[in-house]
Amino acid sequence: MNVKLLSLLEENARYSLEELALMLGSDEKTVACEIDELRNSGVIRGYRTLINWDKVDNAHVTAIIELKLTPQPDAGFEDLAEKIMGFDHVESVYLMSGGYDLCVIVTGQSFQGVAMFVAKRLAPIAGVVSTATHFVLRKYKDNGVEMQDTEHDDRESFSF
Amino acid sequence: MDYNKLLNRTVLDTKPSGIRKFFDIAEKMNNVISLGVGEPDFATPWHIRQAGIQSLEDKKTRYTANRGIAQLRNEISKYLLKRFDLDYNPDGDILITVGGSEGIDCAVRAIVNPGDEVIIPQPSFVCYEPIVRLAGGVPVFIETVAENEFRLTADQLKKAITEKTKLLILPYPCNPTGAIMTAEDLEAIAAVLRDTDILILSDEIYCELTYGENHVSIASIDGMKERTVLIGGFSKSYSMTGWRMGYACADVEIMKQMVKIHQFAIMSAPTTSQYAAVEAIKNGDEDVARMRNQYDARRRLMVNGFNKIGLTCFEPKGAFYAFPCIKSTGLSSDEFCEQLLKRYNVAVIPGSAFGECGDGYIRASYCYSVEHIEEALRRIELFINELKG
Structure with a gap:
């Protein structure tokens, strides 16, 4: 599998085929085929934009919710995870080691909206033993990208 | 005091670096996009x-x-x-x-x-x-x-x-x-x-x-x-x-x-x-590998860019510089770099700074982001097209 190609796309999904081919020392046709394959096999799940919502007037709230579950006979946590990830508000669902079972990341437009979603949608699901909701106050770094204003290059214009 | 008589003869005879004048020009300009540095752009891990x-x-x-x-x-x-x-x-x-x-x-x-x-x-x-x-x-x-x-x-x-x-x-x-x-x-x-x-x-x-x-x-x-x-x-x-x-x-x-x-x-x-x-x-092995991979991608981008513009560039296999030939422009390295800096705000180093035989070449560092390199190459292309008339 072409890990270098994946790293480049992870760094910037908007690189053109031409740029990717150049940087990989390959040609556009090959790269296009590889990307198709990676998409078809499900390695590439999509291309999104990283947005610093704190800079947008639109209210945007993120919460991390710790769920403790009772494992279901035969299905373990799978069925519950599937039920939970079906909600549009749910951004990510991870099975965790340690003190709780599922980590659910939820986004909404207000603290109250998210709190209500947890109370009305998540907590009542059969098998959910407890929830603990942690609101994100500020994102310093998200998806590997620093959310502060871009650092300027403090190198001199010339050096040997 | 006549320092020229007092100070060490060998040091007095040592020429200061030839890029000093470019420094001075660049310092007074805004919006300079530089390919001039000899150091990585990554912060120390x-x-x-x-x-x-x-x-x-x-x-x-x-x-x-x-x-x-x-x-x-x-x-x-x-x-x-x-x-x-x-x-x-x-x-x-x-x-x-x-x-x-x-x-x-x-x-x-x-x-x-x-x-x-x-x-x-x-x-x-x-x-x-x-x-x-x-x-x-x-x-x-x-x-x-x-x-x-x-x-x-x-x-x-x-x-x-x-x-x-x-x-x-x-x-x-x-x-x-x-x-x-x-x-x-x-x-x-x-x-x-x-x-x-x-x-x-x-x-x-x-x-x-x-x-x-x-x-x-x-x-x-x-x-x-x-x-x-x-x-x-x-x-x-x-x-x-x-x-x-x-x-x-x-x-x-x-x-x-x-x-x-x-x-x-x-x-x-x-x-x-x-x-x-x-x-x-x-x-630090992983850091080195990560940075090397990034340089490698930028290297290909830059070398290809210069060749496409018509500045023939030997494929560098080490360090983090491209060293394209600018003889086709008819300019010396010094003239090329000064005009490029003054007219298109792009800073590169004349090859002659690295020995007389470096004249006819420029050194461009690829210790910069892909966007930065592409913008610099775009401006260099405009400059070359202008030279061609």
């Missing part, structure tokens, strides 16, 4: 910075042993063995220096007597010539050429050797050309030197930054280690330019003399930096 901070918290604020802390010398010894099959004794053969440059200075001063000839392949790093002259040596230049991938050949070397030849400086992977020497190339050089008393100063500061094949040190070739001073450092590999951390390795007899110079001129390399360097060399 955080775990390495933390090690430096930790050493301060632990009150490691004093001089170290002249040669540097034992832990760092041990790690360098292990690294050189593992990475380049070189066996240096950490207690006699290794000296921690203030950047690679101090190692070069110590080596040249320890080796060269007034009147000795020192062979310097060019285009190459700017410090060799002045350091040799300050030591009373006589530089003898060899012009490496693009047709030969800017490598030093055995024939060229043979022709340059005289009875007075004391030292060969071997600057590979090369700043500014990006040239490397393969094991085969080095073997040919070794064959010329094997039955002579000529020493080698091998500046391998870019040894971690080669693309495609691994760097080979001349010291690993039969009969060469005893005559070689190897220069290495942390600046380029680990993005640690400001820490000023380098090292020199050589036979214990050469090293004894180098240590004297270091001990009287420097005392010991910066303590904080030495502790950070231990962390870098022990746990």
Whole structure:
């Protein structure tokens, strides 16, 4: 599998085929085929934009919710995870080691909206033993990208 | 006072760097997009910075042993063995220096007597010539050429050797050309030197930054280690330019003399930096690989960009510079760089700064983001099109 190609796309999904081919020392046709394959096999799940919502007037709230579950006979946590990830508000669902079972990341437009979603949608699901909701106050770094204003290059214009 | 009569003649005669005037022009301009730097754009990896901070918290604020802390010398010894099959004794053969440059200075001063000839392949790093002259040596230049991938050949070397030849400086992977020497190339050089008393100063500061094949040190070739001073450092590999951390390795007899110079001129390399360097060399392999991969991608982008614009560019296989030929424009390197800077706000370094034979070329660094490189190339293309009329 072409890990270098994946790293480049992870760094910037908007690189053109031409740029990717150049940087990989390959040609556009090959790269296009590889990307198709990676998409078809499900390695590439999509291309999104990283947005610093704190800079947008639109209210945007993120919460991390710790769920403790009772494992279901035969299905373990799978069925519950599937039920939970079906909600549009749910951004990510991870099975965790340690003190709780599922980590659910939820986004909404207000603290109250998210709190209500947890109370009305998540907590009542059969098998959910407890929830603990942690609101994100500020994102310093998200998806590997620093959310502060871009650092300027403090190198001199010339050096040997 | 007439300082021109009072001060040291050799220093007075040393020319200041030719890029000074570009500095002055660039300083007064806004929106300059530079490809002019010789240092990585990455910040030093955080775990390495933390090690430096930790050493301060632990009150490691004093001089170290002249040669540097034992832990760092041990790690360098292990690294050189593992990475380049070189066996240096950490207690006699290794000296921690203030950047690679101090190692070069110590080596040249320890080796060269007034009147000795020192062979310097060019285009190459700017410090060799002045350091040799300050030591009373006589530089003898060899012009490496693009047709030969800017490598030093055995024939060229043979022709340059005289009875007075004391030292060969071997600057590979090369700043500014990006040239490397393969094991085969080095073997040919070794064959010329094997039955002579000529020493080698091998500046391998870019040894971690080669693309495609691994760097080979001349010291690993039969009969060469005893005559070689190897220069290495942390600046380029680990993005640690400001820490000023380098090292020199050589036979214990050469090293004894180098240590004297270091001990009287420097005392010991910066303590904080030495502790950070231990962390870098022990746990920095992944960082090096990550940065190398990024440079490699940018390298291809830049070389292709220059070739497309019509500035023929030899494929650099090491360091982080492209060295395209600008002879097709009819301008000298100096004129090209000055006009490009004034008209399109793009800063590159004239090849002539790296030796007269570098005229007709420019050095462009790819230590910049892809967007930055693409914008610079776009402006250079506009400039070239304007020149064509």
